[in-house]
Amino acid sequence: MRYRSFSESGQAISALSLSLDAADLRPGDLNTLVVSALEAGVNCYEARVDDLDALYAIGQATSTLERRMVLVGLRVPLDSDKGQRLLDRGTVIRLLQEALRASGLRWIDYLMIEDPQPGEFDPAFRATIEAARQARRLRFVGIRGDSEAVDKLLADAAVDIYAAPYNLRASWITRSRMRTAVHGGLTVLGYNYYPAEVRASLATPAAEAPRRSGLLGFGLGLARSVQAQPERPAPYHFLDRIREWDADQICLAYALTEPSLCTIQISADSAETITHLAGVVERELPAGVPAQIELARVSDLD
16 A cells, blocks of 8 residues: 555545445444455545444444544535535534544544535534534544535635545546645545446447448448448447456556545445455556547547
């Protein structure tokens, strides 16, 4: 595992961090995942603020380590049904207290607000966060997602971290936000390194070249092949045809080349997956693959 600097404090953070958000994981499975990640050198973990089992697993697995050797974050999601989230003083304090109680940790390293909405960072929320910092129960506050409020909050003094959905299909908007965050002194994390669109395209068979009929492929057969245009092949089909690599590893290796990211967040449902991905950190992308990725990006924009 390789390590980079987390925030201006200079604290070391592993190139990979683990998000405990895989579905249908039992408490024992969560503990196994955290232990496996620790053995691979991962020292940053994130859990949903309401997932007390995941927080307990993190606390148990890291209990014998010096607290400052591990980074633990809480992600506060937006209610997808109601489209809202309560960040009043009472709610924030309760969430922090429950997380600390479940994990047994003395403090939470960062509180990650997912898809921030206009008006959420109001004076009351800011005062609550500052009080938690003064009480040494919380160190940093971050924002994550693509909501319209992100652009304004990147210049907000209350925000310390920006989590960017960075991958080989990352839009110019995401890349611009990352540059803005770096110039503003924010710590930048990466997630969604293997986008669902690429995963889905690889699950679809590549389009075959048109078959010509007729004498030597000319004549009426040629006319038919011109009229019946084949479906355009997906630009990323080459990802699962690279020797000794799979598409998941290639996408992760690509994200790891971005110098502005201090860590890339992964999700896993087994210890084998963690080991499989952790090995990518010490590898370099095969020769020619970066150029293929850029060509695919250009084709993807057409």
